[in-house]
Amino acid sequence: MLPRRRHELPPTAGLPAHWRDLLPGRTTLAPAIADQLDVPLPVVTCSGSAALMIALATLHQRQPLRRRVVIPAYTCPLVPLAIHQAGLEPVPCDVRRGHFDLDPHALRAACDERTLAIVPTHLGGRIADVDDALAAANNVGAVVIEDAAQALGARRRGESVGCAGDLGFFSLAVGKGLTTYEGGLLVTRSEDLRQRLARTAAQLAPFNAGWELRRGLELVGYTALYRPHGLRLAYGNPLRRALRAGDPVRAVGDDFALPLPLHTLGHWRQSVGGHAASRLPAFLTDCTARAHRYLPLLRAIPGVSVLEDAEGDTGTWPFFTLLLPGPQARNRALDELWTAGLGVSRLFIHALPDYPYLAGIVPQADTPNARDFAARSLTIGNSPWLADADMKAIMQVLEKAGV
Numbered sequence: 001m002l003p004r005r006r007h008e009l010p011p012t013a014g015l016p017a018h019w020r021d022l023l024p025g026r027t028t029l030a031p032a033i034a035d036q037l038d039v040p041l042p043v044v045t046c047s048g049s050a051a052l053m054i055a056l057a058t059l060h061q062r063q064p065l066r067r068r069v070v071i072p073a074y075t076c077p078l079v080p081l082a083i084h085q086a087g088l089e090p091v092p093c094d095v096r097r098g099h100f101d102l103d104p105h106a107l108r109a110a111c112d113e114r115t116l117a118i119v120p121t122h123l124g125g126r127i128a129d130v131d132d133a134l135a136a137a138n139n140v141g142a143v144v145i146e147d148a149a150q151a152l153g154a155r156r157r158g159e160s161v162g163c164a165g166d167l168g169f170f171s172l173a174v175g176k177g178l179t180t181y182e183g184g185l186l187v188t189r190s191e192d193l194r195q196r197l198a199r200t201a202a203q204l205a206p207f208n209a210g211w212e213l214r215r216g217l218e219l220v221g222y223t224a225l226y227r228p229h230g231l232r233l234a235y236g237n238p239l240r241r242a243l244r245a246g247d248p249v250r251a252v253g254d255d256f257a258l259p260l261p262l263h264t265l266g267h268w269r270q271s272v273g274g275h276a277a278s279r280l281p282a283f284l285t286d287c288t289a290r291a292h293r294y295l296p297l298l299r300a301i302p303g304v305s306v307l308e309d310a311e312g313d314t315g316t317w318p319f320f321t322l323l324l325p326g327p328q329a330r331n332r333a334l335d336e337l338w339t340a341g342l343g344v345s346r347l348f349i350h351a352l353p354d355y356p357y358l359a360g361i362v363p364q365a366d367t368p369n370a371r372d373f374a375a376r377s378l379t380i381g382n383s384p385w386l387a388d389a390d391m392k393a394i395m396q397v398l399e400k401a402g403v
């Protein structure tokens, strides 16, 4: 076993908050992001899931006969929950072998004249094939919603993700980079659609003082604890407790309950997010530099493959996503690494049809590649505190496990 450490690395690189971010200021979040990403002004929402619900409600108004939303069978359980809460039907579509992106053949089989939208998903900062989703959507008259919840700042051929399809959304949840503890951003290049999204948001998600107070306190907690000593309390100890109890779904925070809250993201939290956003470009550059230092080493481990980007795409690097040769090798590695405080974890535990608590929401479907991805993948957090010695310890375990 690896030696017990005194501090804890996070599983994903969040942008660390500063106490001065909490000082009152102007609500500069949306214009700051528009400026940095070179996109039209985003609609600010209380979460990524809320952004998706608002998008779906807006699209469904114009297309009331279309009720199906095609999503990757390996994605965040909040996605089918949000679709369900919007009164629509999630359709899980298998992914490409050894990837999380929609499989082109399965995608065409999943789409028909009942399809409202297809949701290509940029997981872990890696870039999905939006062109193929657009082609498939075009065949049946559906819309493309880019799920860029985990990819704020990622660029596809030089342009921000989120805007290649009809619309897209980012998450500002804790652990996804820039955070207002919970928050979301909806982007579209269509001014008409933007106005309709803003109107739907005002109707569906009114101000709620209780939620604002709760999220405000949580944001203060994040500011205090998102550092190696605090993370042990806020992240590592609950993780180890859940794993000891044999509950990996709870360990990675995959357990969500309906209804998902719908309210505004208040002025103060928007100003906090705006302050933090001024550090986002430098933070992303730093994460990318660290990723490029470690990628050649990870790539060289026999039997291990690392998810990377196509030529010309520049994703972000909140964590590394690795595939091991098989479930046994992956589990052997995790036995040593998951509880070691090194920021090694899993992304989502199951393919969507395999979560018992989603039965009745996600239809049963045969999605072998999604199941294989869930069984063979692991992640390494690329936080600012990841040191060479940490990476070396991780790689030694992977080298033993991969062979």
Ligand SMILES: *Cc1c(COP(=O)(O)O)cnc(C)c1O
Residues within 6 Å of the ligand: 047, 048, 049, 050, 075, 076, 078, 079, 121, 123, 147, 149, 150, 170, 171, 172, 173, 182, 183, 184
């Ligand atoms: C987190 C996440 C969401 C939902 O975002 P929240 O802000 O947590 O509601 C949607 N899709 C993916 C891929 C995510 O990781």
